[in-house]
Amino acid sequence: MVARSEESRQAVLNATRELLGIGVEASGMSVQRLTIEAIAKRAGVSKATIYRWWPSKAAVVLDAFVVEYLPHTHVRTDLPFPEALRDHVRAVVRQYAGRDGRVIAQLIAESQYDPETLAEFHRRFWDDRRDAVIELMTHGRDEGVIPPGTDLEIAATLVYAPIYQRLLIRDGELTQDFADAIVELGLASLSSPIRS
Amino acid sequence: MVARSEESRQAVLNATRELLGIGVEASGMSVQRLTIEAIAKRAGVSKATIYRWWPSKAAVVLDAFVVEYLPHTHVRTDLPFPEALRDHVRAVVRQYAGRDGRVIAQLIAESQYDPETLAEFHRRFWDDRRDAVIELMTHGRDEGVIPPGTDLEIAATLVYAPIYQRLLIRDGELTQDFADAIVELGLASLSSPIRS
Amino acid sequence: MVARSEESRQAVLNATRELLGIGVEASGMSVQRLTIEAIAKRAGVSKATIYRWWPSKAAVVLDAFVVEYLPHTHVRTDLPFPEALRDHVRAVVRQYAGRDGRVIAQLIAESQYDPETLAEFHRRFWDDRRDAVIELMTHGRDEGVIPPGTDLEIAATLVYAPIYQRLLIRDGELTQDFADAIVELGLASLSSPIRS
Amino acid sequence: MVARSEESRQAVLNATRELLGIGVEASGMSVQRLTIEAIAKRAGVSKATIYRWWPSKAAVVLDAFVVEYLPHTHVRTDLPFPEALRDHVRAVVRQYAGRDGRVIAQLIAESQYDPETLAEFHRRFWDDRRDAVIELMTHGRDEGVIPPGTDLEIAATLVYAPIYQRLLIRDGELTQDFADAIVELGLASLSSPIRS
């Protein structure tokens, strides 16, 4: 019983990040073009080692990118709700506008083809971030900006969905103006009296 | 000098639809697993013929699925705006909930990897549908439900983005209740006084 | 009803010679790599036209190279037999040592795969040349150098076979020294008394 | 680190021999029509495995046919030179008259197009056989049939070249009578006094 080699694990994750061009200005390749063989070669690791510890290419990328690299766009609690929301959405939009956004989009793309990847994506990426926004929304409710009784999950969707639409469908730029427009619209909507 | 064979074209598109399981109850395969070779074989057509007329697998699928099959979820003009909107959103959600939705999701996935596919997706799928919703919103403004001065493109996003989020991220079912919730929220938001 | 276009015929043969690099210092391509499509394109002629008039690629090359280009290594009748033979063999060896020899070798190669090509090769290349040598041998017999009763066909083989061995098996250079060695050996053999 | 699979190697060579119809009465296909794909399919082996270990189709055929099948037409040392030569030439002519001869001719044909194939052909087929004949000639010289000072390589050519001419140019049958005629002529030539 020889324990899993942490060295190998890191080599694989580093190689993956390097090939994807994460964290550097260089462009890197897409998740689709990234191959297990290329990762193994660059990591100086056997393909079998990768297959032993990760179920799919997407799982490696999730580990390398989301778990061990992607910064959380944290939610500030020291600001009033509207400002905190604006701050958060701006940060998310800024993050998604660059290389990181492309990789996230590609992970969502991979999720269309593999339920396991989708589940991992939810577990490792989505749930955390959704919870953070819902928590933020809770502050809004506590501050009285959002009426009590509002479904906070739908409220979160209201803010997030347009970002993901632009990220995936690319029918517009992910600019700071766009972030502000979303927030303004969302606040208007949420503070309006009619509610399901 | 020799005209393109319409027969071959149809054979390719039919084979593609059959392999994807479009329009039948059978499950079919994903766009990713679909291969040009399989299409060629089933269509009784040479691979070269497919490569001659379509630049990529995604282009074939777009032709076979979006252009020559996918029903437009038309917009009714005989109803008052709120009812027309509800009718439309329900229809879209119903369409996306089934096999058709999966294929659309997969086309968006393919678009993450190829700019040409993205452009074609916009041209053949997205622009039409966005325009239809914007037109619908125009009716809403004409009827006074939506305040003048509202950016109708953002208004359309408000309604559509949550649908695409559920389609792609699958963080919830595409049910009729969901459709209704979107519409209610959207109407509330749009009729609220604060506007960008 | 419409006569064959001599213009097209010449265009095909010219294109073939050009592609093979015949008659120029440039290297050109092998008969194997030469394609009907390339000939058609360069000749500005339809593929069908080539297929209409020639049964195979080898037939085109035979026409272009052997019939309409390759100089006959003529036999001199004004010299005594031994000198005429030496002169002839030297000329043949010189011819075969260059690009022309390679094409002949390739035509013989093609003949291994197609009986029709072999037959055409015999008809358009081999028989003539063999007859010329036999005629030369006849002079030798008339001059008394070769004993009467000698099988002149075998006598011709004796001289020619080593040349073709070097041409095809390339187990030695086709030099003038080699030509002289063949002739000397041949004369010795032919003038020896024992004969079948 | 993983050794080459001898099983796969044999499967490839067997499949090649079977497809060429070597060692059976069935006709088989020519080297030209033989494809790597067909070999792979029949051998139950991946195409990549073949490309990994052999540089070309001709190399596979050389291994399958020449190295691992073709019987050497051995040279008898228990007979006087003239009888040994006759015995050998008869055996070679008999071998070349059948299917084996066709494959040899096709390998020589392939050698016209690829220097590597030519080199392999020399290394795996030609050199051995030429050496055997030269050795035979050495016996002839030792026995006093061939005058000392004779160039034995040219002497070997004298005997072999007509065989290859008939094999490749097919200007006559490879019969036992032909074998005898060559030997008779060769002996006469070699025992004659004039020598280069």
Added chain:
DNA sequence: CGATAAACGAGACGGTACGTCTGGTCTTGTG
């Protein structure tokens, strides 16, 4: 002298094989 039939260029078409690439599994020997 005008019709008509062949020859022609262009190139689409169904095929087939190419040589490469990647996926995912399995084997061998090393540390």
Added chain:
DNA sequence: CACAAGACCAGACGTACCGTCTCGTTTATCG
């Protein structure tokens, strides 16, 4: 006994030519 190294089967990739087959468009006799 986990690992690197890498061989292996499987099969899709996109390309190149094959030889056949329409298409119109010349073009050169013949009725």
